[in-house]
Amino acid sequence: MALVAGVDIGNSTTEVCLARFSGRNIEFLAGGLVKTTGIKGTTANLPGIINALEDALKKAGLTMSDLAEIRLNEATPVIGDLAMETITETIITESTMIGHNPSTPGGIGLGGGRTVAFSELSAVRAGEKVIVIIPGGIDFEAVAAALNTAHQRGVDVQGAVVRQDDAVLIANRLCKKIPVVDEVTFIDKVPLDMLAAVEVAEPGQTIKTLSNPYGIATVFELSPEETRLVVPIARALIGNRSAVVVRTPQGDVKARTIPAGFITITGRRGKVDVDVEAGAVRIMEEVEKIQPVQDVQGEAGTNVGGMLERVRQVMSELTAQPLAEMKIQDILAVDTFMPQKVQGGLAGEFALENAVALAAMVKTSRLPMQQIADQLTARLGVKVVIAGVEANMAIRGALTTPGTAQPLAILDMGGGSTDAAIVTRDGVVQAIHLAGAGDMVTMLINSELGLDNIDLAEDIKKYPLAKVESLYHVRLEDGTVRFYEQHLPPAVFSRVVILKDGEMVPIPTTHPLDRIRHVRREAKKRVFVTNAVRALARVAPTGNIRHIPFVVLVGGSALDFEVADMVTDSLAEYSIVCGRGNIRGSEGPRNAVATGLVLSYPDGKA
Missing domain, CATH: 3.30.420.40 (ATPase, nucleotide binding domain)
Structure with missing residues (x-):
């Protein structure tokens, strides 16, 4: 024995x-x-x-x-790394806008007028349209009383911009309903004596005028050339419930394209240079034309260049092999969005800008x-x-796995790579390792939701969601309702939560459940489903994926609550029997x- x-x-x-x-x-x-x-x-x-x-x-x-x-x-040894290349960036200088989205703005509607400091409100003449700039440290009742007094003596107060989180408290005490935007961090940088517009949408709605370049042109009476310049402002404000735009004489607004650099892909069928700015689809088209990939080089001084060199250096150090022998064996590019800080913004504004996410893999001896x-x-x-x-x-x-036989293919979807292998009827095995798997999905979720928290993004990837609608029931992401006999913790009330191991983990963002779910599912499709089809096409004996009768999903990602179903659905059109493996009839995948x-x-x- x-x-x-x-x-x-x-x-x-x-x-x-x-x-x-x-x-x-x-x-x-x-x-x-x-x-x-x-x-x-x-x-x-x-x-x-x-x-x-x-x-x-x-x-x-x-x-x-x-x-x-x-x-x-x-x-x-296989090591993968990830990089994000921003393709565009919104640049707004001279404090031209506040692309703001506080959770609780006050009032409703659109107002426009000259910006005046709260301390100078008493000196404003009757009939003048003004936007009042209110610094921190002033009690909301005193603010409301001063605004009401100004209104009573004929000042046309069109809106207010507030440093503190007091918008609702102020708006509820006003005799005239005006839009009030609060939580403006750099309130002291808001230019005074300038024409400005403030907009607050109804609860559940988003602004309509200041997120539309023609709306901004109407408010500020802009020329066609000036309207062209405010397009980046309008883009940055799309989806916000509230916003402030200030027109300054020196204001310079433009969308700047950041050179993302290029990558040089060397394959068995040739060599090609691809500009990252061309996008992920173009990059992957070139990869497939010259595959299998033999090496990839990135332009020096760019994110992708640094990432590819870092992969080589790490593996060289770990394996004590010469750096020159470290070759990038595959890359996966995915179009995505990346939060980009708005230069000149006054409340820490971010705008989602176009980006390309890249995963690379190097293999040694x-x-x-x-x-x-x-x-x-x-x-x-x-x-x-x-x-x-x-x-x-x-x-x-x-x-x-019960019910399987040769010929058979496997898909092993892990953290850094997606591996595929096929065995023919006569026992010949063909295998491939491709870059991109679970870690890339986590990165996409983290970036597109603006979380800045990899652990939270990992949990969003792995577990289903729910919206806590009362202290005694939640609505699951599939629309069904679940009731509880004991009340839920107050901390999760009215929050989108992750259902993790019997607990509810609140997600500290304002994104609705449908948005989070959409980002999660799309990230998985763009990585797991794309790589599954790509990998199987590489190992298919004739290059035709339809000639593969059985596919067994193995590895940790096959345990994911939705990845296996996504891959199965995508392969159904090829008449392939696909599902999670059940190793030895008892171990699952x-x-x-x-x-x-x-x-x-x-x-x-x-």
Whole structure:
């Protein structure tokens, strides 16, 4: 009898399959799963491997000394990195606008007039249209009383801009309804004695006039050339419930295109330079024309150039291999949006600008895996074998899923890469590693929702959403309602929440549930579905994805509550039987490679 452990070192997790061989009989005993320590395929993986082995052995009631052999996958080190290249940027100088969206502006409507300081309100002549600028430190009741007094003596107060969070309190005490915008951080920078417009929309609505260049032209009586210049202002204000625009004589408004740089892609079929500004679709068209990719270089001094070099340097240091040997094996480009700070804004304004997200992957030699095996043998005193190529082992494990047979393809969607492999009827295996997977989805969610919180974006990716409509019920993202016998925590009332492990995690943004859900689903489609089709087309024997009869989804991302359904739907048009794997009929999509490693014993054939 022999006790054998198969160890799969993945980008995100390290998995173990523990089995006992008795002649030709095999008994699967236990499995282990821990987070991968270090970058896949480097000696930093050792602590994770040992922890996973100890976990599995403990479950089986065995010790390390009982092991006859440890079988590792031939995990060629793969490292991915991400970069965002902004293509346009809104530049607004001379404090020309406040593209503002506080959660609780006051009043309603559109007002226009000359900006005056609150302290100078008493000197304004009757009949003059004014926008009152109110600094911090003044009580809302005193503000309301002063505005009412000015109105009673004939001053046409058209609106107010407030430093503090007092808009509703002030508006509720006014004898004349006017738009009031609050929470303006740099209130002291609002230019005085200038023509301005203030707009506040009804609850649930967005502004109509100041987000329309022709609306701004009407308010300020602009010429056609001046109207052209305010387009960036209007764009930055789209979707806001409130806004302030101030016209200054020296104001300079323009949309500036930032050179995003270019990338040089070298493939087996040629070499091409692509300007990142051309967008993700163009980049991916060129990648597919010359694939398989052999290397990618980025223009020096740009985000993408720095990112690609960083990937090379990190892998070179980890594997002690020359930097010149580090080649980018694949890239994935996705069109997205990136919050860009509005230069000259007065309340920390951001505008969503066009951007291209890039994921890159570099692959090195097999050498580091032998280092892992040697060090593992020295530490544990157990025979360690590099048993076979990862794709071959994954195929073996996937074939234990009930209802599968050769020919069969697998899709392994992890954190940094999407891997595909296919085995033909005669046992020939073809595999591909492509850049872009779960980490890129998280980055897109983080950027497009303006979260600046990767952990929160990761939770949004992994779990469904709900809107807390009362202290006793929530509306789930599919529209169904769930009631509770005990009241919910007050902190989640009227908030969009993440349903995570039986708890409700409030999302600290003003985005509605539908918007968050749309961003999440679109990010997954643009990465997972795109790469699934791309990967299968690469490994299909004839290059035609329709010639693949079965696809089994394995890996951590196959456990996602919606990714598997998205991929299945996208492959349905090709008449492919696709679904989550169920390794050994019991493990779900996990443990495919580790199981395959065990099944390859004792012949050691890949």
